[in-house]
Amino acid sequence: xxxxxxxxxxxxxxxxxxxxxxxxxxxxxxxxxxxxxxxxxxxxxxxxxxxxxxxxxxxxxxxxxxxxxxxxxxxxxxxxxxxxxxxxxxxxxxxxxxxxxxxxxxxxxxxxxxxxxxxxxxxxxxxxxxxxxxxxxxxxxxxxxxxxxxxxxxxxxxxxxxxxxxxxxxxxxxxxxxxxxxxxxxxxxxxx
Amino acid sequence: xxxxxxxxxxxxxxxxxxxxxxxxxxxxxxxxxxxxxxxxxxxxxxxxxxxxxxxxxxxxxxxxxxxxxxxxxxxxxxxxxxxxxxxxxxxxxxxxxxxxxxxxxxxxxxxxxxxxxxxxxxxxxxxxxxxxxxxxxxxxxxxxxxxxxxxxxxxxxxxxxxxxxxxxxxxxxxxxxxxxxxxxxxxxxxxx
Numbered sequence: 001x002x003x004x005x006x007x008x009x010x011x012x013x014x015x016x017x018x019x020x021x022x023x024x025x026x027x028x029x030x031x032x033x034x035x036x037x038x039x040x041x042x043x044x045x046x047x048x049x050x051x052x053x054x055x056x057x058x059x060x061x062x063x064x065x066x067x068x069x070x071x072x073x074x075x076x077x078x079x080x081x082x083x084x085x086x087x088x089x090x091x092x093x094x095x096x097x098x099x100x101x102x103x104x105x106x107x108x109x110x111x112x113x114x115x116x117x118x119x120x121x122x123x124x125x126x127x128x129x130x131x132x133x134x135x136x137x138x139x140x141x142x143x144x145x146x147x148x149x150x151x152x153x154x155x156x157x158x159x160x161x162x163x164x165x166x167x168x169x170x171x172x173x174x175x176x177x178x179x180x181x182x183x184x185x186x187x188x189x190x191x192x
Numbered sequence: 193x194x195x196x197x198x199x200x201x202x203x204x205x206x207x208x209x210x211x212x213x214x215x216x217x218x219x220x221x222x223x224x225x226x227x228x229x230x231x232x233x234x235x236x237x238x239x240x241x242x243x244x245x246x247x248x249x250x251x252x253x254x255x256x257x258x259x260x261x262x263x264x265x266x267x268x269x270x271x272x273x274x275x276x277x278x279x280x281x282x283x284x285x286x287x288x289x290x291x292x293x294x295x296x297x298x299x300x301x302x303x304x305x306x307x308x309x310x311x312x313x314x315x316x317x318x319x320x321x322x323x324x325x326x327x328x329x330x331x332x333x334x335x336x337x338x339x340x341x342x343x344x345x346x347x348x349x350x351x352x353x354x355x356x357x358x359x360x361x362x363x364x365x366x367x368x369x370x371x372x373x374x375x376x377x378x379x380x381x382x383x384x
Contacts, residue, residue, distance in 0.1 A: 012340070012364065012380070013354035014206040030361060138346070148204070152364035152380055154330070156357035162205030165348035169222060172204065172344035177371050184369055184378060188204070188344055 002118040003144035004064065004137065006128040007057045008161055009034040009183070011151050015158035016131050026072025028158050034151050037183040047181035053147065061124025062087065064117040067106075069130035071095070078104055080127075085120035087113050089133055114142050131161045138170055143190055146172070150184045194310040195336035196256065196329065198320040199249045200353055201226040201375070203343050207350040208323050218264025220350050226343050229375040239373035245339065253316025254279065256309040259298075261322035263287070270296055272319075277312035279305050281325055306334050323353050330362055335382055338364070342376045 018028030067090035078101030094106040107113040137143040172188035210220030259282035270293030299305040329335040364380035
């Protein structure tokens with residue numbers, strides 16, 4: 001059964017991007033710090049813990065992301081990994097620069113986006129990416145698992161992964177902890 | 193050499209207390225959820241990971257806390273553990289109800305409080321507790337280590353541990369990860 005799994009690098013103080021995000025500064029000021037753990041080394045020099053987590057998200061069968069994540073990343077060139085289908089939640093149609101990619105689908109309804117992404121993923125999981133999307137999926141009870149790459153830094157300011165949630169607690173079950181070279185990879189299942 | 197070590201239970205979304213904190217509701221609404229990991233079981237039934245962390249903070253030689261942490265907790269009855277000296281950072285003198293405890297010292301200067309707590313701790317560490325105090329210690333470069341008890345819940349609202357920090361990154365070095373029954377205990381050293 002396909003599960004929706006959030007993959008996100010987060011500082012210990014809860015940020016997934018630095019301040020002053022713009023289209024040209026998609027990770028915000030200093031936000032690239034959060035992605036250093038996965039980007040620096042060629043595969044054979046990666047820490048085994050980091051490599052296991054990268055291998056895991058490379059096996060996902062579809063990507064579901066928000067427009068605010070996808071567009072500043074230049075749409076990952078139309079291919080996040082292995083040509084899997086990419087579903088972008090957006091009230092607007094795809095801008096012309098992204099509309100010609102065959103694997104990219106702009107969808108305006110949250111439940112429909114999840115349904116389509118799961119269908120495209122088949123028996124693989126759906127990789128979820130983006131803070132705003134995460135908050136909407138949590139509120140709708142549509143997020144199954146979280147894989148947080150907890151980066152040992154206090155960013156101080158920026159965009160928080162978990163924000164504007166309601167006062168109801170969302171209980172999680174720890175599924176796995178993997179220490180990488182510097183990031184601590186925390187896997188949780190959402191209790192429903 | 194004595195180190196200042198923050199011990200704090202925090203939800204995955206960064207909260208150390210629920211909303212609506214008052215003197216009579218010191219952990220905020222639902223904030224007791226964050227402390228369930230350490231409170232439920234008698235010692236011989238605790239998870240070994242949780243017990244190791246509890247044993248560790250019980251070996252600290254002094255406590256340094258903010259008034260906002262100490263007073264709603266009724267001053268821990270004047271004895272946090274083993275009769276170690278307790279230093280409370282506060283602009284005001286101790287209220288009458290706490291002033292008679294021989295081990296409790298209200299101090300109005302941050303650096304002085306750290307110096308006195310380290311002196312009292314001797315060759316043991318100083319246990320730091322409280323969100324506001326943590327933010328002040330970090331800003332002043334006076335916090336040496338963090339031991340976060342990461343609780344698998346999204347609280348949604350409340351008081352954040354890391355808030356109002358400046359835009360400068362504070363780099364941390366992961367020192368240890370210990371999985372308890374439910375909480376994940378993350379130890380970091382502050383890089384300076």
